Amino acid sequence: MAKISNIIITTLNFVTTILSLVAIGIYIYLHFINESPTHCQKMVELPILIIGLVLLLISLLGLIGSWCQISSLLWIYLVALVLIILGWFIFTVFVFFVTNKGAGKVVSGVGIEEYRLGNYNHWLQKHVVNGNNWVQIRSCLVDSKVCDSIDVDYTKNGLDFLKNRLTPIQSSCCKPPTLCGFTHKNATYWEVPKTGPGSADSDCKAWSNEQNRLCYDCKSCKAGVLANLRKEWRHFLIFNGIIIALLFVIYMIGCCAVRNSHHRLLKYP
Structure with a gap:
C-alpha cells in the first residue's frame, strides 16, 4: 500500500503538472500571440496565469517528493493541500450564502x-x-x-x-x-x-x-447577470463538493506516501 501511494501521488501530480503548463500556455497565447484579444480575454489572462503557476508549484512539490521519496517536500505538499482544502471549503460555504437569495x-x-x-x-x-x-x-x-x-x-x-x-x-x-x-x-x-x-x-x-x-x-x-451568476454558482457548488472530497482523498494518499518515505529513511539512514 505504501509503494502504491507513492505511485498514485506521482501520477496525479504528473497530470496536474501537464494541466498547469497548459494553463500557462493559454496565458502566453492570449497575452503575446493573439493579435486582437477581446476585453473578456484580457480579463481572464492574469487569473489563468496565477492558477497555472500555483498548480505548477504544488504539483512539482508532490511529484519530486513522491518520486524521490523526500519527506520534507511531501510535508510541504501536504500543508499546501490542507490550506487549499480549507480555502475551498470556506469559499464554497460563502458562495452558498451569497447565492441563497434571488429569483426572477x-x-x-x-x-x-x-x-x-x-x-x-x-x-x-x-x-x-x-x-x-x-x-x-x-x-x-x-x-x-x-x-x-x-x-x-x-x-x-x-x-x-x-x-x-x-x-x-x-x-x-x-x-x-x-x-x-x-x-x-x-x-x-x-x-x-x-x-x-x-x-x-x-x-x-x-x-x-x-x-x-x-x-x-x-x-x-x-x-x-446576477441571476445567471447565481444559477452557475449553484451548479458550481456540486462541483466544489466533489473537488473537496477528491482533495481529501489525495491528502490521505499523500499521508501514506510521507509515512512510506519516513520508514524508508529509518530502514536505510
Missing part, C-alpha cells in the same frame, strides 16, 4: 421572467456589479453579442420570440422591462409610446435601440 418574476401574459436588482444579495450588488466591475462586464456582454440569437429567433418565429425560453441575461439586457410599455418592432428594436414610458423607472430611460447599448446600462441587466 414571471411576467403575466408574456411567460418570461424578469429580474430586479434588489432581489439579490447585497454583497453581490456591491462587489460584482458595482461601477468599476460593470464597465468590464458590460464590455464582455457587448463583445459576446448575447442578444444576436434573439434576432435569429425573431426571424424564425415572428413576434413569438418572447415566448421562447430567454436566458436571464437575454431577458434583462436585450429588451426593456415590460413595465416600460414599449412596443417591439423586432427582437431588439422597441418603440417608445407617444405618451412616454409607462413607468418612471430609470431602466425605461436607459434603454436604447443602438445595438451596443440596448439595456446594458439598466439595473435589470445587472440583475440578469
